[in-house]
Amino acid sequence: MLSAKEFSLRDKFGTYNGMEVVSVAKGTAVARFEVKSQHKNGLGTVHGGALFTLADLAFAAASNCADDMVVSIHAGMSFAKACTEGILTAEARELTRSSKLVNYEAKVCNEAGDIVAIFQGTGYIKNKTAERKS
């Protein structure tokens, strides 16, 4: 099982965008980033793509932390609150797991604890014996 730090480093897109996985355990993980100018959209608020990426990163860290390799097959996000600064945190949590499929939810919150975005992800367990070498 990869540590939070190891998982973060492997995820190039998250790293490039200043995101890191801060904790990971069976069926749950937390990721975060500090909002900077580069995370904004044309309206001056945090880009939906940045919020989605953060939640997807937490989903991947949580669902891949065991022996399974999970690939996302569908994800949806509802955007509840525009935000412009501070640290945003996504906490992913497993809702169901069968032999082939997992369902996760993740909530992205601001520092005040308000829900900024709600993520729902479905993953396909591709290979239970996949070796992931460093």
Next chain:
Amino acid sequence: MLSAKEFSLRDKFGTYNGMEVVSVAKGTAVARFEVKSQHKNGLGTVHGGALFTLADLAFAAASNCADDMVVSIHAGMSFAKACTEGILTAEARELTRSSKLVNYEAKVCNEAGDIVAIFQGTGYIKNKTAERKS
């Protein structure tokens, strides 16, 4: 109405990640990026967050190109094909528009024309007379 180039430049998150809007017209827009190492996830394929961002950028460019300011309230993405290189293109297209809501679809394709991901976005028309000054 903003040109494709103007829209691209305003979108900091897209620009930071090497994405650009290449064409925009009433109810449709095209955005693209060339896959680089920084766009990958821990499995070595293009990150779902990058695919989502590209489609969301095309959606924003297409839906905001008139006098309306549209904010995304929900978006979903199905991931159909893993990819590791080349230029990815998202084309957004308006399906419905009422006085308050728009629905768009966008398909992300690789250079061979295969569908890599399917995006569906719902936006809220926030302010029909919003002034967006440069």
Next chain:
Amino acid sequence: MLSAKEFSLRDKFGTYNGMEVVSVAKGTAVARFEVKSQHKNGLGTVHGGALFTLADLAFAAASNCADDMVVSIHAGMSFAKACTEGILTAEARELTRSSKLVNYEAKVCNEAGDIVAIFQGTGYIKNKTAERKS
């Protein structure tokens, strides 16, 4: 505010399909039905449309219980477990509410408490002073 029974009776599609709202409170509601032959799909399991309807009914009961009239603008459902009999229950819960939009989640469970399906709904608050006369 409508009682659970009043809300059930107004919802013709739910009633016609043997569904009822069993409790309703601010931001939450529970609906249920007993699986019968008429709820099945061509594979002999409960139809996705029946599961969706149940969750949507709970969502509507919970979100409309105050002075607001809420119309659904997007909803997604993940199907986690096929089922063929027993009583299915959906519990809807409000996650966010702004002046114009609400986000709800609902989980459909079987009698053993297993999650059968996961629903996420976004609603638009159409008219805060809508009068809904009996």
Next chain:
Amino acid sequence: MLSAKEFSLRDKFGTYNGMEVVSVAKGTAVARFEVKSQHKNGLGTVHGGALFTLADLAFAAASNCADDMVVSIHAGMSFAKACTEGILTAEARELTRSSKLVNYEAKVCNEAGDIVAIFQGTGYIKNKTAERKS
């Protein structure tokens, strides 16, 4: 391959609610129903569950028409237009198919051809050699 009529008859929930599959071919199918009082929600418009069921029925007919047995794992619907009468038609169309997963879209339209709702469904190909005996 099942005919449209055979498929309709197997789907008890669709049949019970007055819905029928009117055509089916590889990767596409059309289903419809005439709006009656029993299809309405508490606001007097067609229930989201009825619209979802119609689209899901078309999705199932189209995706199961070959040798594959496809089970829905996620579906989303955007509700674009309230309607109260007439014949509603859903046309499902395959967007992608891999060895294990399919992605479909379906649009529900009224008699004037306006889009009433937009459906996106992801299915899992459970058993390529499943025998489905009459």
